[in-house]
Amino acid sequence: MDNSFSYGHASAPQWITAAQDCLAQLGGKPAGANLGFLYVTDDFADDLEDILDFFKARTAVAHWVGGVGVGICATGQEYLDEAAMAVMLAALPADAFRVLPGLTLSSPGLTAPDLAHVHGRPAQSGIVHGDPYTAGIPELIELLAGRVASGFLVGGLTSSRRRNLQIADTVGSGCLSGVLLADTVPIVSRLTQGVSPLGPQHEVTDCQRNILISLDGRPALDVFYEEIGEILARDLNRAAGYIFAGLPIPGSDTGDYLVRNLIGIDTGQKLIAIGEMLEPGMPLMFCRRDGMSAHQDMLRMLAELKRELRAPPRGGVYYSCLGRGAGLFGPDSVELKLIREQLGDFPLVGFFANGEISHDRLYGYTGVLTLFT
Template identity: 30%
Template sequence: MKWASAISEQPELESAIDECAASLRNQLDGSPANLAVVFASSHYSHNYEAIPDLIRQALRGEDDPPMVLGCSGGGIIGNGQEVEQRPALSITAASLPDVTLTPFHLAGDSLPDLDAGPSSWEELLKVSPTDAPQFVILADPFSFPVQNLLMGLDFAFSGAAKIGGLASGGQQQNGNALFLGNRVHRSGAVGVALHGNITIDTVVAQGCRPIGKPMRITQSRQNMLESLDGETPLTILRGLYPTLNERDQGLMRNSLFLGVVMDEFLDDPQQGDFLIRNVMGMDDRSGSLAIGEMLKEGQLVQFHLRDADTSAQDLAAVLDRYAGDNRENQAQGALLFSCLGRGQYLYGRPNHDTDLFRDKLGSVPLGGFFCNGEIGPVSGTTFLHGYTSSFGIFRPRL
């Protein structure tokens, strides 16, 4: 297994692909590219249709051309570099001699019913749980029910890593591009199942820190949070506010989130055990909150805050934890799916997350893009996130 990543800011598409291909060939040092993951900014939108074939030709060796997977992006990541608001194209390529790649394109109306059995999902994706597949998924935010796909994949392929993001760069339906093989799709979802001598480790940084203490939901209705430990959420927040410093009081007013513990057997949750969801609104009369997630009575929750410093600390913490758990560091390549709201918009400078990744894990080839939503697991269940950096780290299984 060998990975490589390259990025180009050449404004002409063919020049950008040629520049990336030359760098990739040098990094792969004669190993054939079996997979090429491409992300292209909207500056190339008039030429999206040409991208798959140009890459297949540029990276074709003596063997077959690589499987192309990718999409358009509002910001592009390649070779550990983040490029926003400028033309950029990145290709992350891999030589995978002991890995089988099974590509798929899904239309929104092609998904099995949520009460369908696992075999329906196996038939749809042409892979079996006995293959122990890992998934990279890219979807169009305007046309595809990605949460239904993630629920189905978790049901049929529990324990399998699922990582990815929602295409960006387009402002309306059919404005994004999804690349698969030699085709360009304007809707649905594309992806690849990888099985054989490969593992995808997932690292998800949601960029928040907890305030107060964990509490049980004692009353809820759909996404309405009505009672915590027998008190209204508004009462809890009014009691919490004076205990915070001035900076955190400001964040509570403007950047308040709810963390939901997804592992029902977890009584002492740590940072990273929470699914972070928006506080969407407040009812002053009842003291209840509208949350961007369906809630259940008995769930453990905790309020969270987010800002640039918190996001940086959270990412450092989860990468430190991963590095500590994987001291041999067999990582060969990685993909980063980061929110459009991160990057320069959040940190005031480029390359924050990629620099931190390099500091913690070394010079692992890293590509990716800034997404309209990020796919990654929390406590073993796969979710669609916002404001998140979701890493897929590739290493040999054996």
């Protein structure tokens, strides 16, 4: 196995116990290690600064990125609703990455020519983390993606029942941050969906902001009832968390679509409110949460990556929606074990996110797998 990446993961009631276990798995500081990835479950959110200081001191690695999730990922293992952490060290060319400090829409350097540069050269790609409660995160993602050479970012929004914290050399929140990579750090990335379409695409023919009034010239709720079936139509509470709106991405050659929650239904006026702004003429379809389809699409994504790889991955990061994991794939870390079964046993860390970032968009109910090749 390529030894330029090493990792460890552990669960324990006290953070110091888990951190020492991870450190033992790392085997000290690998030769040349200069970038760390650190993810902790929200049980350790209040301890994140101490945890980061521990790993900086014990590994002598100065540069770190990561964040907090209600669950975290490691090779073949997911930790949900327990105190746990996962850490990965990478040995990269010193001039091939730059930690990106927190950005907001009011950041003074947002329009600077060298915003997305790595040691004087345009960045090729980026791995980023965001705060779901920060205004303008989708706009920041699109702006930053437009500045990197490939137009491609990957990452996720933190998820926590305590503090939504992220790491960019220091612990912070309320921003978009991460690491920019030069073209000398090759990566490959793919996205897998966690829902499947119920029926055909429709055209939004009337709407107001995020309120869906009509589809294909018919009341939106009538179309919705037809597609979800009589049983769910009689009890709309059962549809909550199971039925979603899907917004196909124009021009996508992979059939990608953005999944957004249904956030309200007015049965009297036959209106549907969704978690996204709408415009007349947009395509829209209804989708359902579907474990079997998610499993099949996960295998499809992994097969595509396997065909593209010329050698085993050196390391990887995985960002999965907090609505996936055990709730969609079943217990015993099935989602993470699929990655290991199909691609091999390599260092992998990540977390269950409150929104997943791929290319220049913020997704939901997806998994985004990125491999260092």
